[in-house]
Amino acid sequence: MSLLDFDADQLAAFAAEVRQDYDVLKDKDLKLDLTRGKPAAEQLDLADALLELPGKGNHHAADGTDVRNYGNLAGLADVRGIWAELLGVELEQIYAGDSSSLNIMFDLVSWAYAFGTNDSERPWKDEETVKWICPVPGYDRHFTITEKFGFEMISVPMLEDGPDLNAIQELVKDPQVKGMWVVPVFSNPTGVTTSEEIARGLAEMETAAPDFRIVWDNAYAVHTLTDEFPPVHDVLGFAEAAGNPNRFWYLTSTSKITHAGAGVSFFASSVDNLDWYKSVASVRGIGPNKVNQLAHARYFGDADGVREVMRKHADILAPKFTKVLEILEERLGQYEVARWTEPKGGYFISLDVIDGTASRVVELAKEAGIALTGAGSSFPLKQDPNNRNIRLAPSLPPVAEVTAAMDGVATCVLLAAVEKLGA
């Protein structure tokens, strides 16, 4: 029975029960953390071979280069080739950089700001305003970058098959709209995967700005929670065929495949875009850590090697996601006070609670020793207009802790709901 259908007496009785549950929860003195999408130690163990790779005597790339010396801004073909296959792009369309694709995304925006892109009439800093499309809920660190550069962020809904294409097609008629963020597969935090139709629409749409860019942050390209891997849409091909070859800045990395922060990042794009990137990157530095890139190439062997590792990650992660969904259904399902996503991959579950109560839920959880990502984090300027969304990140703690934390969160959701209903 929905909480909204309770009569006053029922609600009062239920509220008393929930308050008691919350007191019991607080007495447990928990110290649990569901804030960030960090891999668990058990996942990190999967890549421990890397701690002694490439190994003494193994310092030559397949082309004979000594990886211990300077050079090669594009990164080692040995590891670029593996990701070219995984992403379905050509070798010359992909660079391998150091650990984090976030770094590359920041640099792309920063260099477009200071110098303009290869298609810009002027540096973005010299535009009166730069507007940027932000599918919501989305990745907080994306929004922080565009906030830092003072761009005007325009939210569009993340729908079940990807960002709202109709809304975007309208927005890009404005030449000041220079780009958009999107996590196309197992999106942070909804788990939504952008369909081929939406991907094609984004590749093909007309934009008033000649230098419009889509940051296609495919962070979870192979991060399945099931036996199936998500389809790889050839957005670079779609865009080229539509006469928009430079539309996508396509990123991914090994951050949640090997060791977080100690892996390899990848930037795939048109050759023109890569040449533009190189024209600044070659001023910024000489080249990436090729020793680490060789180690990664040896660790994986090939694209199937990556998939094999990802199946092992899924074995560790899936039970945690299952547990979260079970508890949400069991504790909240009948009351209709919340909706949540049921992702088939990625690192997050997006939980919508009764409008206006998300920040209260986070506060109640905090008081009970359960750290949740701040309410609003998945929106530009950290402002959720409905104050309803909470991002759950169950990857790091062991299943027992995930269970305890989610049971506590459910209690907080109910308590915030009865408070909101005045009980």
Place this chain on the structure above:
Amino acid sequence: MSLLDFDADQLAAFAAEVRQDYDVLKDKDLKLDLTRGKPAAEQLDLADALLELPGKGNHHAADGTDVRNYGNLAGLADVRGIWAELLGVELEQIYAGDSSSLNIMFDLVSWAYAFGTNDSERPWKDEETVKWICPVPGYDRHFTITEKFGFEMISVPMLEDGPDLNAIQELVKDPQVKGMWVVPVFSNPTGVTTSEEIARGLAEMETAAPDFRIVWDNAYAVHTLTDEFPPVHDVLGFAEAAGNPNRFWYLTSTSKITHAGAGVSFFASSVDNLDWYKSVASVRGIGPNKVNQLAHARYFGDADGVREVMRKHADILAPKFTKVLEILEERLGQYEVARWTEPKGGYFISLDVIDGTASRVVELAKEAGIALTGAGSSFPLKQDPNNRNIRLAPSLPPVAEVTAAMDGVATCVLLAAVEKLGA
């Protein structure tokens, strides 16, 4: 006898001899390279233990952190502590980043340009002009950064005890002069080490710009060619004592200590400057490769471990430098057609030939199969006003090749000289 004292007959005879030498040289079909300051394979071998470090089961920093997971923008204290000791700074005054200090220097300039420094009245992009002091000859990649951002570069001479302090003290009276480059120890390419007096002068001088910064690129801090290590001047301390605590952006790295491009970089500065850096760096990314930082900490052990490694580098490098100097003296000394530096450390020898002939020497060498760094490379915009300076980089080739290459270069210097003298 100086070439300038030769009478016409002597000069003609000498020119004929040199031309014959040059023909013999060309017939050798050499393929030699003295262009860049790359370590030799034998040097890279010194660090091969790193190819299997930190080793399985070794993934915890001294403070217990699992280095395989996200976090810690400042870098691991394990390796920061070693460089804090080498540079004579406090642990909280130094960050450890990924491979290249060049990357950090670019970011510092880029972020001051986009956002302004912690002491700026406005972002440098909003200044009418930004002027930048460039000691010459200097490091080409420095100048390329300030060129990229459109700064007006003002050359000052690199004297025997460091950059020309008197000239700099005059220049900084202009509030548009926002900073300067300097390699304070075994400078690229002269090998000059800045004296304590000059270092203090730079720390203490009054500048019209409140946000004036000295990029103190101590790339060769421990890169001796002798038994002695250079003194470490506490420029952060000098500056703080003089009331200019934020004057220095102090950089160094392991690039020519372990594996080039695959090491650890360091940024030392005032806590205020580091906080400012962090305010942007934390938008750009989550943290550096801590696995690699732990590997480096284990490899060195402590500051003495670094010095021990550097003595082994010196054993490999010193004979190459000695050979270059021997050949220069033997082949050119008597004719007074060139001057060169005799560095006690670093990676370069700076060769000055007869004014107006540097580019011709490089061209002649190229025709004979000897690649030299382009004439003018050590000057802003690659323009040597006297067309006299050539940077020699003898580190990479084996001694036999260095010998062959330098013998050829000497012939080219003489040929360009006799051409210049009309013979």
